[in-house]
Amino acid sequence: MVVQFMIGWRFYIGSYHALRQGSSNMDVLVAMGTNTAYFYSVYVVLKSLTSRSFEGQDFFETSAMLISFILLGKYLEVIAKGKTSEALAKLADLAPETASLLIFDEGDNVIAETEISTQLLQRNDVIKIVPGAKVPVDGIVINGQSYVNESMMTGEARPIAKGPEDKVIGGTVNENGCIVVKATHVGSETALSQMVQLVEAAQLSKAPVQKLADKISRVFVPAVVVVALLAWLGWFIPGAAHLYPSTWIPSGMDEFELALQFGISVLVVACPCALGLATPTAVMVATGKGASQGVLIKGGSALEKAHKVKAIVFDKTGTLTVGKPSVVHSMLFSSSSLQEVCDLAAAAEANSEHPISKAVVEYAKKLNSKYDSINDRVMDAKDFKVHPGAGVSAIVCGKTVLVGNKRLMLASNVLISREVEKYVTETENVARTCVLVALDGEISGALAVSDPLKPEAGRVVSFLASMGITSIMITGDNQATATAIAQEVGINTVFAETDPVGKAEKIKDLQGKGLTVAMVGDGINDSLALAAADVGMAIGAGTDVAIEAADIVLMKSNLEDVVTAIDLSLKTLSRIRMNYVWALGYNILAMPVAAGPYSHSLEFACHLGLLEHAWHSHQLALSAPLSCFSPTRSHCDWRISRILWKMEVRYEIMITVFRSRF
Helix, strand or coil: CHHHHHHCHHHHHHHHHHHHCCCCCHHHHHHHHHHHHHHHHHHHHHHHHHCCCCCCCCCHHHHHHHHHHHHHHHHHHHHHHCCCCCHHHHHHCCCCCEEEEEEECCCCCEEEEEEEEHHHCCCCCEEEECCCCECCCEEEEEECCEEEECHHHHCCCCCEEECCCCEECCCCEECCCCEEEEEEECHHHCHHHHHHHHHHHHHHCCCCCCCHHHHHHHHHHHHHHHHHHHHHHHHHHHHHCCCCCHHHCCCCCCHHHHHHHHHHHHHHHCCCHHHHHHHHHHHHHHHHHHHHCCEEECCHHHHHHHCCCCEEEECHHHHHECCCCEEEEEEECCCCCHHHHHHHHHHHHCCCCCHHHHHHHHHHHHHHHHCCCCCCCCCCCEEEEEECCCEEEEEECCEEEEEECHHHHHHCCCCCCHHHHHHHHHHHHCCCEEEEEEECCEEEEEEEEECCECCCHHHHHHHHHHCCCEEEEECCCCHHHHHHHHHHHCCCEEECCCCHHHHHHHHHHHHHCCCCEEEEECCHHHHHHHHHCCEEEEECCCCHHHHHHCCEEECCCCCHHHHHHHHHHHHHHHHHHHHHHHHHHHHHHHHHHHCCCCCCCHHHHHHHHHHHHHHHHHCCCCCCCHHHHCCCCCHHHHHHHHHHHHHHHHHHHHHHHHHHCC
16 A cells, blocks of 8 residues: 555656646556556455455555556666756856955045955946956956956957956956956846856756657557456456356356456556666666766766757867867077077966966977977076067066067067068968067067867768768857868858857757757856757866766767767667567557456466466566466466566566667
């Protein structure tokens, strides 16, 4: 009773809602089958107490086992889905809890500085942001200069130079300068808060995929009821008309009870244990297989959708590219050696935290290692100065060293020859950043810095095209760089200079055209698009927020795993469909037998029991208890039926799991 009416209460609730909407699902089938078995068993017990000649069979264990195994399937499904995503909480944590508020007198002089909660900030408040601190709210810089890491919004590794009148975004990181900012958007108005709201809306808008088992049940349940009714009528009417021998009726039974037993037998034998386990076991095995290959799948929904993908949107930085700028080419424009030019440039750049500066320093170290130089340390630099958005300058070994772009050279009155101009143009045309190095007012060399493509990027795009899947690139980078990268990997459609909200909108536009869209990204700025896509795939080396917002995580950060995930989805769905064929097949085959056409022959029933054992061993179990369709006249036959039922439930689980494996 505890199992039937307390543990199995969820099936009653599900049946009520389904029937109220005029449909039938798996819950209706389970509730109907288990209740008929239970209440018939109660009837058998009560009649056995009042009649010594009655030889009925109770099926209390049948209803309990059916409920238990189907709930086991639900439990396995929950385990496969994993924990609830924490993307929203991690996004919200990007904003600092406190901010340094500046207080001014009537003459606009700072008279005090106090630390207050970020939630208490109001529009037009003036705050100070020191190096290494996070920007608490959106605002405009009114004093100071610095570089701000906005990768959470743009996805680009290079910090952006900020000065007076430049905008800053809440949640971004101030790197190396102190700036004073006037708040323009606070609370729910900030870009970060809007991202949180949009991610939440995108996740909630994902309606769960209706289980194939429920779709099958819409047809299967009414069919079972009709067959059960026909079985009851087929035995009761001929029995009442005495059209079959009375010896067919077990001792202590009448025609009505015999017919009722056959009708109930059909209902119980149609109650599918394996149907409830078919999907969760396949999902459980598939997620385990995926994890062993470095593809972490968060539940069955992603598996159901991935094989339908017709368009994959790739982020650029950190997804198609390595995400780490490096010097890929160098050119000399003077008699100085390359090693000397690079050593002086590295000495000037060593004091900067800019990713390009780190790339220059690393390149110089590689050159020294290549030529076995004894100069294994960076030279000291004096009078170091940062030129926001242009480069750096310093005095190294008595030489004035300028390292930066053309704007820095022009501002320092350094002549740019045609040869240098040509090299700069050629470098930018192939999506590389050109870093010029000037020594004592003369350009001595240039370095081409690039974020290299992942070696497998081109192969993956080509293979996806052969599968009929369109590849699209979307990035916050400039159009020239994005186009050059896309051409190199074979992508024809490019959306450049796109913010996080714009990325999600592009995803929705593609979905509006009837396409099933997957998004592959790695940054915080990709989290909204990952949540909005039908299938979100995050690079394992990416941010925690992106990983939490995604449906599939590519743990090895290898783009080839995108193909692996899609292929795994195809195979899993094929196995799930095959599981349903076997799960329903033995139920459908057993229903006519459960209706009792062979019950008059005890010998045939025993022979059928042997056949059922062989069927179990070779393929799958015939459905629920054989005892349901065998109205025999001996305790030996009931005992055989009980043994076969226990074998049936054991084989159902074993074979269902076995057929789920690849």
